[in-house]
Amino acid sequence: IDVAFYRDDIGLRRIQPRGPTEVPVDITGRVVVLVDDVLFTGRTARAALEAITELGRPRAMQLAVLVDRGHRELPIRADFVGKNLPTKVAEDVRVRLHIEAELEEETA
Numbered sequence: 001i002d003v004a005f006y007r008d009d010i011g012l013r014r015i016q017p018r019g020p021t022e023v024p025v026d027i028t029g030r031v032v033v034l035v036d037d038v039l040f041t042g043r044t045a046r047a048a049l050e051a052i053t054e055l056g057r058p059r060a061m062q063l064a065v066l067v068d069r070g071h072r073e074l075p076i077r078a079d080f081v082g083k084n085l086p087t088k089v090a091e092d093v094r095v096r097l098h099i100e101a102e103l104e105e106e107t108a
Helices: 043-053 100-107
Strands: 031-039 062-070 079-082
Touching: 031 043, 062 100
Parallel strands: 031 062, 062 079
Antiparallel strands: none
16 A cells, blocks of 8 residues: 555655555455555554555555554554564564565465
C-alpha cells in the first residue's frame, strides 16, 4: 500500500509516491493484515489504516511487524511482532531479509 499521500507529515518531507495501490480482491468484510518491517512512531501504520479504508470496509484490521523498536507517537500497537528491539530515538534500524534457502528449494 502506498501511504505517501496519507501521512500527516506530508508537508514536512519529500513525497515519493509509488503509484496507485491495487488490491486484487474486495476487502469489504474481510480481515486485513498489514505487514511492515519496522514499527517506530506509528505514523506509517496510521497512514496505512487510512489508505485501507478508502479501498473498502474490512471486518477487522491487524498489524504485523518484523521489528517493534518503541518510541510511539501515536496509540498504535502491533498484533504480531517478530522482535521487540529497544532503541534510542536517534538510532536507525534496517531490516534485511534472507530468503535464499526458500529460493533454492523452489528452483530444485
